[in-house]
Amino acid sequence: MLTRRIIPCxxxxxxxxxxxxxxxxxxxxxxxxxxxxxxxxxxxxxxxxLDITATIRSRKTIVELVEKVAENVFIxxxxxxGIQTVEQMDTLLRSGAExxxxxxxxxxxxxxxxxxxxxxxSQCVVLAIDARRSKDRPGKWQVCIKAGxxxxxxxxxEWAALGEELGAGEILLTSxxxxxxxxxxxxxxxxxxxxxxxxxxIASGGxxxxxxxxxxxxxxxxDAVLMASITHFGNFTITEMKQYLADRGIPxxx
Amino acid sequence: MIVVIDYNVGxxxxxxxxxxxxxxxxQLSCDPDVIRQATGVVLPGVAAFGYxxxxxxxxxxxxxxxxSEGRPLLGICVGFQxxxxxxxxxxxxxxxxxxxxxxxxxxxxxxxxHMGWNKVELxxxxxxFAGLGDAKHFYFAHxxxxxxxxxxxxxxxxxxxxxxxxxxxxGNVYGTQFHPEKSGPTGLKILENFAQICEKKK
Numbered sequence: 001m002l003t004r005r006i007i008p009c010x011x012x013x014x015x016x017x018x019x020x021x022x023x024x025x026x027x028x029x030x031x032x033x034x035x036x037x038x039x040x041x042x043x044x045x046x047x048x049x050l051d052i053t054a055t056i057r058s059r060k061t062i063v064e065l066v067e068k069v070a071e072n073v074f075i076x077x078x079x080x081x082g083i084q085t086v087e088q089m090d091t092l093l094r095s096g097a098e099x100x101x102x103x104x105x106x107x108x109x110x111x112x113x114x115x116x117x118x119x120x121x122s123q124c125v126v127l128a129i130d131a132r133r134s135k136d137r138p139g140k141w142q143v144c145i146k147a148g149x150x151x152x153x154x155x156x157x158e159w160a161a162l163g164e165e166l167g168a169g170e171i172l173l174t175s176x177x178x179x180x181x182x183x184x185x186x187x188x189x190x191x192x193x194x195x196x197x198x199x200x201x202i203a204s205g206g207x208x209x210x211x212x213x214x215x216x217x218x219x220x221x222x223d224a225v226l227m228a229s230i231t232h233f234g235n236f237t238i239t240e241m242k243q244y245l246a247d248r249g250i251p252x253x254x
Numbered sequence: 255m256i257v258v259i260d261y262n263v264g265x266x267x268x269x270x271x272x273x274x275x276x277x278x279x280x281q282l283s284c285d286p287d288v289i290r291q292a293t294g295v296v297l298p299g300v301a302a303f304g305y306x307x308x309x310x311x312x313x314x315x316x317x318x319x320x321x322s323e324g325r326p327l328l329g330i331c332v333g334f335q336x337x338x339x340x341x342x343x344x345x346x347x348x349x350x351x352x353x354x355x356x357x358x359x360x361x362x363x364x365x366x367x368h369m370g371w372n373k374v375e376l377x378x379x380x381x382x383f384a385g386l387g388d389a390k391h392f393y394f395a396h397x398x399x400x401x402x403x404x405x406x407x408x409x410x411x412x413x414x415x416x417x418x419x420x421x422x423x424x425g426n427v428y429g430t431q432f433h434p435e436k437s438g439p440t441g442l443k444i445l446e447n448f449a450q451i452c453e454k455k456k
Contacts, residue, residue, distance in 0.1 A: 001413055002365075002372045003391065040438070045371055046393075071271050076393055076436045093264030093300060096271065098395065098436060118344055120264060121302045121332070123367040123395040169367045169397070198362075200369045223365060253371040253391040 003253045004217050005045035005224035006241050007202060008231045010035060011052045012081075015061060018052070019228045021180035023148045029232035033068045039231070040073045042238040045253060047077040048101070048172070048202075048226060052147060054082025063095050070096020078172070080128055086115045093120060101126035101172050104145040107152060107159075110166055117167025122199075127168035131156035131189055132176040141175075141189055148176050156189070157196045164197045171197060172226070175205040180229055182208025190220025202226050210236060210244040217250055256280045256452055257292035259317065259333075262309040264300035265435070269330065269445075272435035276442050278449045286316055294326040294452030297333035298435075303341040303357060303398070306332045307349065318350055326426045326452050327352075328382075334429035335400055337422070343398050352427050354404035360397060364415045367397040372412045374420045374432065380408050382421065382428055382447050390440045392420070392432035399431060426455070 010017045010032050017035050018026040029035070036047050049069065051062040059082065066079055079092050080101030089100045105112055106127055116125040130148045131141040141156035160171055173193055175186035185206045194201045203222035207213060207230050216222045230236055239254075246252040258269050260282045273280040280296070281288060289295065295317060299306050307314070314336075321327040329337045336349045341357035349357070360366050371391040376383040383390075394412070400419050402409050410421040412432075421430045428448065434441035 002368065002370050002394075005370050067267075070268055071275075074272055074275065074436060074442060075438055076395065076433070090264070094267060096265075096268045098265070098268075098300070098433075118302055119305050120300060121343075122397060123369060124264065124300060169395075170369060198365060199367065200365050224370065 001251045003251045004245065006238055007046045007048055007224050007226040008039045008044050008238070009048040009050065009204065009226045009228045011050050011228065012062070012065065013053050015065070017232065019180065019232055023176060023179060032065055033072060035232070036069050036077070037072045039238065040075045043242065044075060044238050046075060046224070047073065049077060049079045051081030054147070059088070063091060066092055066095040066097050078126055080126070086112060086119060089116050089120065093124060099124050099126050099170070101128040103128040103130065106163065107143065107145050107154065110162065113163060113166040113168050117169065122167045122169035125168050126170045126172050127160070127163035128172040128174070129156055129160060130174050130176050144176060157192050160193045161196045164199050168199060170200045170202065172202045173204060178206030181206055182229055184208065184212045185216040185220055187215055187220035190216055190222050194221035200224065210241060213241055214245060214248055214250065217245070255292065256294045256296060256449060257289050258282045258296045258298060259289070259313060260284045261313060263306055263332070265331070265433070266298050269296060269298040269435045272442060272445055273449070276446050278446070284313060286313070289313070289316055289320060292320065292325065293456050294328070294448065295320055297327065297329045297336065299330065299332035299336070301332050303332060303335055303343040304345055304347045306336060307347050310336070314350055318352065321352055321427055324426050324455065326428065326448065326455055328448050329429035330435070331396065331431065331433055334431050335398065337427060337429050338400050341398060353402065353407050353422060353424050355400055355402040357398050358401050360399055360414070360418070361416070367395060368414050368418070369395050372414065374410050374412045377408060377410055380410060380421065380423045381451055382423065382430070382444050383410070384447050386440065386443060392434070392437040392441060394432045396431060
């Protein structure tokens, strides 16, 4: 049986892993290659590296980072942040990333998803959605772009469904309201999206306790759970997370 | 030396990194003369089937030739799928035809792509799995699977609402739908086993 995945997320800025709250107030959390290798040794199922500066200068740095990670880490990893073209996707996949995540560029130019899928296969194309509860439309979420700084009128659920249709093979779904709060995932959002698509959904934003992970999988129907704060700052080990979930009947690779 | 076929698709580098990490020298090449000298050949690939076949081009015939001489060949992911006769991913495409069977979509009614770590039952008589016990988890990421239809072929399965083909062995031709280079220590053991198979055949 396919197991549920535990995915530590490494937000990278100036070659360091950082973590904030609600996308702000960043704290240093270590060296990305070292941290990635450590998580791999600890039994993480997968890793996500996000270049949160995503400038032209950082683009070169992130390719070098991907190459270094790939020499040391033998579990799959996704890389994202500022990717705008199929050529950039190609460079990152060749450098050793298993998947690339596209966020702002897909909103600006949705065909990047279909072009990527046709060339690399949809399993390489991750649609990253940063979603925030809509103030005007209760029970709806709006898509935000440019690292969450720019709200759009796009409905997150509709966007996820369109993304699947265009060729995305997975959705990395971050609740901006929950991100870094350690108050639990937004499982209403997770459920709304997992109901709307048939591709795997990675729930992100808000993990604070082991029970939160369980709730995201059971109530949010997430295929994978992503976390940053609670692993980087030593609250729980990967094994503790997996053991807890396995004890509660979730299939895990232990 | 083992040659990893370099043909303009993703994950080629990861396969080389993994062999290097376990202390096995491999050469990344698309040079026919180098491939002809190989003790074993690895055909990796993260790509859509059609794109991969196009990029492989005339090397396909050479790989078939090397395999027919009895040298070990290991296909991984799309490299595994290309061992078969045909695929219908984004159009109809012809594979190497080394193993009878077609590459078809994973049936609807479950989350697709099949993405993540799934348990593979490991038959005792498949050389790639020597020393690994009776079942292990490996990393998969695919929307199509190989529907094997070859009585000479040994098959290992994973469960995804049906018994899905995860790995094959037909004589000296080996393949894994999963990614051994991304499946942690268990996956690295498979690459080590392949390296030993190549050594024995030398």
